[in-house]
Amino acid sequence: MTIEDDELIKDFIVESQEHLSDVESQLLTLESQQNGVDVALVNKVFRAVHSIKGAAGFLGFEVLESLAHRGEEVLNRLRNNEMRPTSLVINTLLRATDRLKELLDSLESSNQQNVTEHIIALEALLKNPDDTSIENVLDATIDDCEEIESKSTDAIIFAVGLNVDIGSNTEVSSNVAAKTESVVTPPVPPKSTEILNPLLHDTAMTSAADSTIRVDVVLLDTLMTRVGELVLARNQILQFTGELGNSDLMRTTQRLNLITTELQEGVMKTRMQPIGNVWTKFPRLVRDLAVICGKEVRIEMQGKETELDKTIIEAIKDPLTHLVRNTVDHGIEKPEVRLSNGKPIEGCLTLRAFHEGGQVIIEISDDGSGLNLDRIKHKAVERGLISQEQAARMQEQEISQLIFLPGFSTAEKVSNVSGRGVGMDVVKTNIEKIGGSVDLQTSPGVGTTVRIKIPLTLAIIPALLVTSAGNRFAIPQVNLIELVRLEGDQSSKSIEWIQGAPVYRLRGRLLPLVYLRKVLKIQEENGVPPDTINIVILRADDRQFGLVVDRINDTEEIVVKPLSKQLKSVSVYSGTTIMGDGKVALILDVLGLAYASQVISKLRDVSLSESNSFAKESNGTQQTLLILGTGTCRRLALPISQVARLEKISKKAIEFANNQEVVQYRGKILPLIRLAKYLGIENAAGPEDDLLNVVVYIENDRSFGLVIDQIVDIVELALQINHPSTREGLLGSALIHDRVTDLVDLPALIRMLDKTVPSSLPSLV
Amino acid sequence: MSTTSQLCTFFLDNQMFGIDVQTVQEVIRYQQMTDIPLAPDAVCGLINLRGQIVTAIDLRKRLGLPGRPEGQLPMNVVVRSDDGAVSLLVDQIGDVQDSDHQNFETPPETLRGSTRQLILGAYKMKDRLLLILDTNRVIDVTSVND
Numbered sequence: 001m002t003i004e005d006d007e008l009i010k011d012f013i014v015e016s017q018e019h020l021s022d023v024e025s026q027l028l029t030l031e032s033q034q035n036g037v038d039v040a041l042v043n044k045v046f047r048a049v050h051s052i053k054g055a056a057g058f059l060g061f062e063v064l065e066s067l068a069h070r071g072e073e074v075l076n077r078l079r080n081n082e083m084r085p086t087s088l089v090i091n092t093l094l095r096a097t098d099r100l101k102e103l104l105d106s107l108e109s110s111n112q113q114n115v116t117e118h119i120i121a122l123e124a125l126l127k128n129p130d131d132t133s134i135e136n137v138l139d140a141t142i143d144d145c146e147e148i149e150s151k152s153t154d155a156i157i158f159a160v161g162l163n164v165d166i167g168s169n170t171e172v173s174s175n176v177a178a179k180t181e182s183v184v185t186p187p188v189p190p191k192s193t194e195i196l197n198p199l200l201h202d203t204a205m206t207s208a209a210d211s212t213i214r215v216d217v218v219l220l221d222t223l224m225t226r227v228g229e230l231v232l233a234r235n236q237i238l239q240f241t242g243e244l245g246n247s248d249l250m251r252t253t254q255r256l257n258l259i260t261t262e263l264q265e266g267v268m269k270t271r272m273q274p275i276g277n278v279w280t281k282f283p284r285l286v287r288d289l290a291v292i293c294g295k296e297v298r299i300e301m302q303g304k305e306t307e308l309d310k311t312i313i314e315a316i317k318d319p320l321t322h323l324v325r326n327t328v329d330h331g332i333e334k335p336e337v338r339l340s341n342g343k344p345i346e347g348c349l350t351l352r353a354f355h356e357g358g359q360v361i362i363e364i365s366d367d368g369s370g371l372n373l374d375r376i377k378h379k380a381v382e383r384g385l386i387s388q389e390q391a392a393r394m395q396e397q398e399i400s401q402l403i404f405l406p407g408f409s410t411a412e413k414v415s416n417v418s419g420r421g422v423g424m425d426v427v428k429t430n431i432e433k434i435g436g437s438v439d440l441q442t443s444p445g446v447g448t449t450v451r452i453k454i455p456l457t458l459a460i461i462p463a464l465l466v467t468s469a470g471n472r473f474a475i476p477q478v479n480l481i482e483l484v485r486l487e488g489d490q491s492s493k494s495i496e497w498i499q500g501a502p503v504y505r506l507r508g509r510l511l512p513l514v515y516l517r518k519v520l521k522i523q524e525e526n527g528v529p530p531d532t533i534n535i536v537i538l539r540a541d542d543r544q545f546g547l548v549v550d551r552i553n554d555t556e557e558i559v560v561k562p563l564s565k566q567l568k569s570v571s572v573y574s575g576t577t578i579m580g581d582g583k584v585a586l587i588l589d590v591l592g593l594a595y596a597s598q599v600i601s602k603l604r605d606v607s608l609s610e611s612n613s614f615a616k617e618s619n620g621t622q623q624t625l626l627i628l629g630t631g632t633c634r635r636l637a638l639p640i641s642q643v644a645r646l647e648k649i650s651k652k653a654i655e656f657a658n659n660q661e662v663v664q665y666r667g668k669i670l671p672l673i674r675l676a677k678y679l680g681i682e683n684a685a686g687p688e689d690d691l692l693n694v695v696v697y698i699e700n701d702r703s704f705g706l707v708i709d710q711i712v713d714i715v716e717l718a719l720q721i722n723h724p725s726t727r728e729g730l731l732g733s734a735l736i737h738d739r740v741t742d743l744v745d746l747p748a749l750i751r752m753l754d755k756t757v758p759s760s761l762p763s764l765v
Numbered sequence: 766m767s768t769t770s771q772l773c774t775f776f777l778d779n780q781m782f783g784i785d786v787q788t789v790q791e792v793i794r795y796q797q798m799t800d801i802p803l804a805p806d807a808v809c810g811l812i813n814l815r816g817q818i819v820t821a822i823d824l825r826k827r828l829g830l831p832g833r834p835e836g837q838l839p840m841n842v843v844v845r846s847d848d849g850a851v852s853l854l855v856d857q858i859g860d861v862q863d864s865d866h867q868n869f870e871t872p873p874e875t876l877r878g879s880t881r882q883l884i885l886g887a888y889k890m891k892d893r894l895l896l897i898l899d900t901n902r903v904i905d906v907t908s909v910n911d
Contacts, residue, residue, distance in 0.1 A: 133899045224816065231816065471800055520802035565848040566808050566906045567801060576811060584799040584811040584818055621827040 009107065012055050014214070016104050019048035023097055024284050030078070031090040042079045050074060060111075067115045070122035071096045077126065083615065092121045094284070104534045133218075197739065220270050227260075227267045231582050234260045234613050268559050273313050275353045275362070275398075276304030282324055286349060289328040290555060296335055296346040303353035308360055312454055316362070319427040323364045323450055324349065324422075331368035331448050341445065343367065356453075356478050359436075359574075365449035371442040373399045380405070400440050405427045463577075465534060465553040469522040472579055472585045473549075474558050475536060479590040481544060483552060484535040491533040504535060504546055507624050507641055508716070513538065513546045514597040519572065540594035547593070562589060572596050625743075627712040627736065628695070630676045635741040637734070638695070640714060642746050644703065645696040652690070663705065670696070672705045673753060675744070678729065698744055704750060713737070771865065772845040772888075774859030774895060775842060778830045781859060782896045783888070788844045792858050795838035796821075805906045811843065812852055819843060827903060828880055845899055851904045864895065865886045 026045050030037055050380040050595055053068035071093060078084035096118045103110040234256055241253040283299050290297040308316075331345030332338075339345055352363040377391045378404045386394075403424045428438050436454040463474040484506070495502050495513065502513040513535065517523055535546040560578040567573060574589035593599075625637040626646075653663045654672065661672040672694065715736060729749040733742050772783035772794075798810025807827040812819045821841065825833055833839060839854035844880055871886040883902050888895040 227816065296804070471802065493899060522802050547843065561818050564818070564851065565846075566820050566822065566851070567804055568905070569805070569907055570803050572803060573801075578813050580819065582813050583797065584813050586799065586811070 030085045046075045272307040306353040331366040362452040367447040370444040465549040466549040468516040474587045479538040486533040544601040628708045629710040638744040645699045648691040774856040776857040790843045
């Protein structure tokens, strides 16, 4: 074969594989359209199969062509609505697709391979689409697929034999005879001119979907390093330009700067792929497995778009497949069991992917029976993996981890699908190989969740940049809850100490504080306390703590690079990154930081919660309240936790919608509520100011603006309601700073408003 | 038998050291570094080497030599390792020298402490000794450090 032909064949394989990968999901969609198929979709499948047929014929792969041809005929019937996409039809088509893929994989020898069983099945479908015996033929042949592949002649006899068994169907058996012949004498390849035209035609049709191209990863890597070099050179030019002070040069440099940054970002993103790419094959897998196991399983996917580095995607493909298999086989119960347990017949397998703590988390959960911990313990002892005493002492969580031990399986019988005991430990080793971890949570009768944590390595994550003692650090945004800045007086007063441990009262709750300088042992030379304190409130393992840093810089998308071997032992870092200016910054490991500063540890947990409850007891219901002034001398208060924002809005900005005062606020329509009016308070023609004080309140994604006359104060106190109110919208009154203050019950107020505000309006908001 | 090898030589506290030239990726001038609080003592920072993040190890500290005089900037000898490139900070860079294995001797028994594990031996040069470092051990700061 000439080189040109080789190229052509390579293109053919790549193109056909792409076509087929789409076909699979499209067929599954078709299966769900029992009442009338989407003709456009059938056309797509048809065209894909047709192009494969055309090209295969052109290149002289007869077997491939003949199989594609039969598939195409069935699709044609579907397209003309002469056949319904019953699961039988789709099944047969799917299996034919699989066979096509196999043929493509071993293209060189494809002409010697046998596809009779598929052709028989497809032809039988054409004769009688409701003939369920077809499935028997195919099932039997598929089960023995390996045998068939190795001994093609045997397979034909086998297939014939089967048809004799179901003897009543004479049509099918006669077909077998016909086909046996046709396989022996392959069809004459069609003339190239005939086939060339449809081929060209099809390429033009499908080109719209091909907005992507394939690039060698090595090339991307080289490109990435080059861009890195460019960044460095850019930095130097920036420096020189600053020294020279030539304004023209300055402008050009700035443009260079911008372009380089964008180029850098772009190249870095090229290596990222959404995890959905791996998941696409799961619906089919789950469907097939469910059929084999006699179960009904629905698959749900969340976070398909979560991006991972290509190499990681490749590495987790197999472990994920294994876990999905396991879930369908072991996790989800048979329909009758589910029904008797009061669960819906259809089991649900959920795949979830998201970023957390600088890592990518992938969860595979089911609503099945959960792990049988007793049986696991029993098996583990039986297999000598743990001793009897060990077993007795084990916690539930530890027991569930046993299934990750090599050679462990509780399956009563080894099924085709899983249960050979070489599963979970391989999953674990594979995940750990790329620096990840696997964790399993199970509750009997409710379900099991397998959680895979994978380091990002090259993943791009948003991060907050902070500075402490001149060092820049990145904190993964996922750990971030909020930022608090204390200025002047506040900075010295609001930090309190419990036995040497600094705490800050965040809306009435005690928040342990950690000084980054202290944790990292980068103490300040002079002991003068700064007049502003920046607290980054972080979450680590369901616990919150405040990290005190010198300065909060900015948020940036960073590319995470792994720590070198020399730094692996330093637990407070999770990785490194290169900043926009070319300098290296360390990424803080929030969990490691929490441990290093002992925010999380069993002992402290107890003492802290004790001190917390003590604080609560002595203070009653400590609350932070926003004190508002409305009308002549009425004072109102509402918990600051209910306040989303305080805004000043110009009176000129007020518009009307449905007789309701509204303003445009952050691209939405914000209905304004004159608090005084709704509470029946005389509004003493408030200050003739153009600006209105508005308290923005958000409830269930709807926001409301409460118009008040003035904001008096923010106080923190133990609240005692003296006079419960009888009026809707008010909780009661209390003495705050020696003044009688009405407490506003915002949720009740909003409920009240729902009756008066036209119902169409909130839906707009 | 022609048992010569090429060595990349450099100086630390007026002593001459050498490593196999094959392991050296490049030699570059002093680069700005990012400090790593809490890192092992000999690890003194991170360098952005054309988009690649390289850990810098101060060889003076690693070998237990006195600190570098103030104002003297070290040079980077970037070596390849299984775990990516690592930079060794040295006072000054020397030549690439051919050395005959006949002149090689293992370190004397009197050489003790952690340093002994880092030095493979010495080449007897005309006027001085050239100490050969075990690069793999030198960059593995976690295991041998005290």
